[in-house]
Amino acid sequence: MAIRQVLRMGDARLLQVSEPVADFSGLQELLVDMKDTMKALNGAGLAAPQIGVNLRVVIFGVPEMRNPRYPDAEPVPETVLVNPVITPMNSEMNEDWEGCLSVPGMCGLVPRYSAIRYQGYDEYGSLIDRVASGFHARVVQHECDHLDGMLYPMRIRDLGNFGFRDVLFPNSPVQDE
Ligand code: NI
Numbered sequence: 001m002a003i004r005q006v007l008r009m010g011d012a013r014l015l016q017v018s019e020p021v022a023d024f025s026g027l028q029e030l031l032v033d034m035k036d037t038m039k040a041l042n043g044a045g046l047a048a049p050q051i052g053v054n055l056r057v058v059i060f061g062v063p064e065m066r067n068p069r070y071p072d073a074e075p076v077p078e079t080v081l082v083n084p085v086i087t088p089m090n091s092e093m094n095e096d097w098e099g100c101l102s103v104p105g106m107c108g109l110v111p112r113y114s115a116i117r118y119q120g121y122d123e124y125g126s127l128i129d130r131v132a133s134g135f136h137a138r139v140v141q142h143e144c145d146h147l148d149g150m151l152y153p154m155r156i157r158d159l160g161n162f163g164f165r166d167v168l169f170p171n172s173p174v175q176d177e
Helices: 028-040 134-146
Strands: 045-047 057-062 076-088 093-098 106-113 115-121 127-133 162-164
Touching: 028 045, 028 057, 045 134, 057 134, 076 134, 093 134, 106 134, 115 134, 127 134
Parallel strands: none
Antiparallel strands: 045 057, 057 076, 076 115, 093 106, 106 162, 115 127
């Protein structure tokens, strides 16, 4: 078990399209490292490419005990999601503030689908098939974007809504995806 270094925007590895997982038996060590790293950095989610592993694996989860940045958000179940597929439920989108462990100190206003279906596998190869909306849907879309080399600043429509978190939200604690 180890806390791994999180790659920061500018590293070309964050722009790669990651490979599907074919062999689930090799995932345990990666997942322990991802969970340790996410917890150590108080993240809401983490994607394998953020620690330099080019596989389609994400983890996320926000316990009921409060994500201070999203006081009204529903809890997001602790989830390991492998080879995910996202299908928007409809064309409705909304904008909200996001941060990312690969873009430390910054946040931006990002459009996302309001409701999605997401499918994939857990670490044992069992099927996951869920419908999510709001913050839950936002976190899943953010993490899965990492698997296609997409970072949230690339989705900001107006860069006037991108900046340093401690300037934009002086009293807000930090939690990044
Ligand atoms: Ni991120």
